[in-house]
Amino acid sequence: MNTPATQVNRLAAGMVGLGMIFDETYRPFFEAVRRRPLYDPAFGICHVDLAAVASRTGRRADAYRSAGTLGDFQSFKEPDAMGQLLKSRKLNFVCVATPDNRHFEAAKAVLEAGKHLLVEKPSVLSLAELDELDRLARQNGVLAKVVYHKLLDPDHKKLRTLVYDGQLKHVNNGYCTLLEPKLISGEQFSEWIRGRNPGTYVAVHYIKLIDFTFGGRLVQVSCTGQRGIVGPADGDTWDSTQLRLIYRYDSGREACFDIHTSWVTPNNFPGYVEQEVQFRFDNGVWNGHSRKRGVECTIEDQTPLKTKISINNHYNGSFVEPWGERSQRGYGIEVIERFAREVAQVEFGGPAEERAQRLEAVRNLHYNDISADRQVVAAVHAMEAILARHAAGQPGAVVDIDAPEGGLVLRLPGVAEPEVLYSGRVNAQ
Numbered sequence: 001m002n003t004p005a006t007q008v009n010r011l012a013a014g015m016v017g018l019g020m021i022f023d024e025t026y027r028p029f030f031e032a033v034r035r036r037p038l039y040d041p042a043f044g045i046c047h048v049d050l051a052a053v054a055s056r057t058g059r060r061a062d063a064y065r066s067a068g069t070l071g072d073f074q075s076f077k078e079p080d081a082m083g084q085l086l087k088s089r090k091l092n093f094v095c096v097a098t099p100d101n102r103h104f105e106a107a108k109a110v111l112e113a114g115k116h117l118l119v120e121k122p123s124v125l126s127l128a129e130l131d132e133l134d135r136l137a138r139q140n141g142v143l144a145k146v147v148y149h150k151l152l153d154p155d156h157k158k159l160r161t162l163v164y165d166g167q168l169k170h171v172n173n174g175y176c177t178l179l180e181p182k183l184i185s186g187e188q189f190s191e192w193i194r195g196r197n198p199g200t201y202v203a204v205h206y207i208k209l210i211d212f213t214f215g216g217r218l219v220q221v222s223c224t225g226q227r228g229i230v231g232p233a234d235g236d237t238w239d240s241t242q243l244r245l246i247y248r249y250d251s252g253r254e255a256c257f258d259i260h261t262s263w264v265t266p267n268n269f270p271g272y273v274e275q276e277v278q279f280r281f282d283n284g285v286w287n288g289h290s291r292k293r294g295v296e297c298t299i300e301d302q303t304p305l306k307t308k309i310s311i312n313n314h315y316n317g318s319f320v321e322p323w324g325e326r327s328q329r330g331y332g333i334e335v336i337e338r339f340a341r342e343v344a345q346v347e348f349g350g351p352a353e354e355r356a357q358r359l360e361a362v363r364n365l366h367y368n369d370i371s372a373d374r375q376v377v378a379a380v381h382a383m384e385a386i387l388a389r390h391a392a393g394q395p396g397a398v399v400d401i402d403a404p405e406g407g408l409v410l411r412l413p414g415v416a417e418p419e420v421l422y423s424g425r426v427n428a429q
């Protein structure tokens, strides 16, 4: 029998949604792994094939197949693209990159079919949905993981390392901002933008960063926002949002974080996707700025519209390597490879009778496991409810987490009776 170090294994992958993020991160991952399979002494060589894709129209799938760099995959389109994908070939894992409010249905179908799941952020929009996915993953003995690539950004890894090692002591407060250009709300997402907000779409990156880096218990969420560019000034589609989170730590001390997001920044703004954070500690300050950390490159007739002025080469860059090879790499792609390695570890990383222990060990990786996404989903769930009340003419709600009345309790100014959005607890007592 082969030892793990020399065995050759194969994982078949499915993909749901072939939009912008597929092209930026999944496509380069699947292309690279076709050229060079994964290897680890624990599981040997592991080929990963993109076996089947599901999308609304199938048009992009046809274009990718003609390009030939992704191999021979099956393509399914609506109606019932998901159903056909899950019946098609023996898939080991399925990645879900549909619009934010369409993750749950696809993710649930994947887990019900007994496949490992990788779902884009935000995992789901409510705690009841999260509970259901976690239950299905456990019942069917598979992984349910979420893509939070900002945790793999070297700058954020350094921040967490300094906190983890106790060099930065007790965070008191901070702000994060992420500004997307109008192209995103006006063109890229025009099919699904109605009733949506940029907070759920991008603040969630920073909710996770704060939650994972600093730990603590989320105790309160509030949020406001502006309308009138993407949709009517009194409608339910938001141009920008300002979210506030309050956390409490075991020491009894609190911290407050403000996260500002927009998807209506002018397209020619040099930052393109402008990102900035500042965290203030008892003994230090951390400042991060997407433009200040890196490169600004102007090319006549190219920037800023055809190519970006600020290039985040850490996230995702196309390079000619010093040894002559062309590559596309960065933490946005690394996070997907990492998931494929985790699946390979569960399936091939030792004897079959020890699969359950390997599954449990990989589940305990809190950076991406759905079971560790509770506070992030609680914040998203609360933000969605607060903005919905605001759009319905009742602004200014706050949501308390694990209050006496329930796990998520929405309180409106001047209204005595609170509304329980989720009755179970967000965190164990």
Ligand SMILES: NC(=O)c1ccc[n+]([C@@H]2O[C@H](COP(=O)([O-])OP(=O)(O)OC[C@H]3O[C@@H](n4cnc5c(N)ncnc54)[C@H](O)[C@@H]3O)[C@@H](O)[C@H]2O)c1
Residues within 6 Å of the ligand: 016, 017, 018, 019, 020, 021, 022, 054, 055, 056, 057, 081, 082, 097, 098, 099, 100, 102, 120, 121, 122, 147, 149, 188, 189, 201
């Ligand atoms: N990790 C990141 O930084 C990052 C960046 C961008 C987007 N995202 C996330 O990825 C997801 C997709 O975003 P995007 O930018 O690729 O969006 P997009 O609009 O460009 O693409 C969405 C894709 O989903 C497909 N789709 C829509 N409804 C479907 C359905 N019911 N069944 C099957 N396919 C369906 C569409 O055909 C399209 O291919 C979102 O959840 C978004 O938040 C993550």
